[in-house]
Amino acid sequence: MRHIAELPQVRAVTDPHGPCIADDTQTLSNARFLARVEAAASVLHRAGVRPDDVVAVVLPNRVDLVVTLFAAWRLGAALTPVNPGLTDDDIRYQVQDSGARVVVGETDRPSVTLDVAALREQAGQVAAATSTGDLALIIYTSGTTGRPKGVLLGHDNLAAMCAMVIESLGLNETDHSLLVLPLFHVNGIVVSVLSPLLAGGQATVAGKFSASGFFDTVAAVRPTYFSAVPAIYAMLTAQPEAPGRDVSSLRVAICGAAPMPAELIARFEQRFGVPIVEGYGLSEGTCASTLNPVDGQRKPGTVGLPLPGQTVAIMNADGALTSGAEPGEVVVRGPNVMRGYLGKPEETAATVVDGWLHTGDVGHFDADGYLVLVDRIKDMIIRGGENLYPKEIENALYRHPAVHETAVVGVPDPVLGEVPVAHVVAAPRATVTAEELTAHCRAELAAFKVPSAIVFVDELPRNPVGKIDKKRLRVLATSA
Structure with a gap:
């Protein structure tokens, strides 16, 4: 295979009836996957997509998103996957920032120009094209320090990364991945x-x-x-x-x-x-x-x-x-x-x-x-001139059996500059007090690393990828 965009054709020729990809509502063989990609490419082409353009897709996890990905690549275009859980303003920002020619999704969403259902229409094939810049993906960061940035990934980046993953995990034709992470993130696309x-x-x-x-x-x-x-x-x-x-x-x-x-x-x-x-x-x-x-x-x-x-x-x-x-x-x-x-x-x-x-x-x-x-680096807490790393304090807390999840952030202090505050989700059916966890920390950590407060919460705030949102946690801790 000379190019990752050729994957649907190669699989269809090698094993047309073999299983390829499925979701909660549909299962596609290699031949059916290729047919869907070719039909979607034809529809995108009719909508004006050409080599070096960008196609945006606003969809939850489903096969249609992967079909759109390979259809865009067949036309020599790049794809930017948009988190469908974003606000209308944030969706509009990514679409405009990426310069997307077409936006695929459910037509009740803002900026969507092509209904995903249209990609299944039977249409004449369009010749495969090659991007001159060979850009494959524009993945937007989670935007914890301002507006999200578009990360430019080429087909060379993806080919190298996939080869590394395949070798390291020992993947072969017997493997079957279950994708549970969002497809607007590169982990879901590459690994799964x-x-x-x-x-x-x-x-x-x-x-x-x-x-x-x-x-x-x-x-x-x-x-x-x-x-x-x-x-x-x-x-x-x-x-x-x-x-x-x-x-x-x-x-x-x-x-x-x-x-x-x-x-x-x-x-x-x-x-x-x-x-x-x-x-x-x-x-x-x-x-x-x-x-x-x-x-x-x-x-x-x-x-x-x-x-x-x-x-x-x-x-x-x-x-x-x-x-x-x-x-x-x-x-x-x-x-x-x-x-x-x-x-x-x-x-x-x-x-x-x-x-x-x-x-x-x-x-x-x-x-x-x-x-x-x-x-x-940005999460480091400076307490009275001492550098504290929240992860060390979190690891100490995790060693207590009643701690299910925890996150430590720094909050302003008039004397010491910053002090660590731990937010804790207790383990199911566990009973524990802040005093007990503080005593546990004193036994595990140097005195200056012990949290100044332990706050019990039902859940920790997270960004769309599932990471704990420490920026939001700092705001909550400061305003408490």
């Missing part, structure tokens, strides 16, 4: 759709995630793996015991998007018998840069080893690479590093310097070369 299809396997696109219904879906679909975020694993672990759950098809579960406490990994693995491999990466790095080995030593509390073909290093505040033994900024180099931010040359230049992608994360390597994340 493109990689298994390129490896000759298949994918099932789950609709809205339901912790109570997840295991029924696994039993019915029989996937070999899925990729999720810590919040999903926490919800699954909190489910009541139920006899007869069949997870025997799963050989591995993947965790990304945010660091996962080792204690939560242990709880999930002990309960369900499915190993979790934790990885780490950014949209700007086309998804992943490190991963714990599937076959080999897994180290909970780390995010694994650098993926093949990438260089992951530690840089000090002076911009010099270090041995990696001491904490510093994690930087990444390789064919997976983005082309830049759309229309933001200054921010691109500040983020990718001499080929190194600056992640904004603090980390170090252990003696075996596994990456240990300390925290986000």
Whole structure:
């Protein structure tokens, strides 16, 4: 295969009747998938889409989104997936910022110019075209520091990233991914759709995630793996015991998007018998840069080893690479590093310097070369001149059995500048007090790292990808 856009044709020729992709309402063989992609490409072409254009798609997780993706690529266009849960104003911003020629979705949404149902119309084929710039995706960041930025990813980025994922996970034609993460995020697209299809396997696109219904879906679909975020694993672990759950098809579960406490990994693995491999990466790095080995030593509390073909290093505040033994900024180099931010040359230049992608994360390597994340640089708390990393305090709290989830943020203090405040979701059916958790922290941490307050909450605020929204938590903590 010369180009990832040729995947539907290659699969249809190789195994026309073999399973390709499914969702809650439809199942497509390789031949049917190709037919759907060709029909959608024809409709997009009639709507004016040409090489180097951008197609926006505003849809929840469903096969139609993947069909639109490959239809756009068949025409030499790029695709920008839009979170359908955004406000009308935010949707309009992404559509306009990306310069989308056509917006595919349900026509009751703002800015939608082409009803998704029209993509299934039988229409004459249109010749495949090639993009001169070969841009594949514009993925918008979650916008925690202002308006979201469009991350420019080329087909070369995707091809390199998928090859790394396939090799690291050992994917082949027997694999079947269950997609539970949103398709407007690069993890869902790369790990759960493109990689298994390129490896000759298949994918099932789950609709809205339901912790109570997840295991029924696994039993019915029989996937070999899925990729999720810590919040999903926490919800699954909190489910009541139920006899007869069949997870025997799963050989591995993947965790990304945010660091996962080792204690939560242990709880999930002990309960369900499915190993979790934790990885780490950014949209700007086309998804992943490190991963714990599937076959080999897994180290909970780390995010694994650098993926093949990438260089992951530690840089000090002076911009010099270090041995990696001491904490510093994690930087990444390789064919997976983005082309830049759309229309933001200054921010691109500040983020990718001499080929190194600056992640904004603090980390170090252990003696075996596994990456240990300390925290986000911007989340560091400076208490009376001492640097505190919330993740260290969170990890200490997770070691208490009554803590289900926790997040620590800094709040202003007139004397010390900032102090840490911990927000805690108690484990189901657990009873615990703030005084008990404070005493636990005093036994686990230096005195200056102990939270000044413990606040119990029913749930933690999250962004659309499932990461804890610490910006919003800081606002809530300050206003409390």
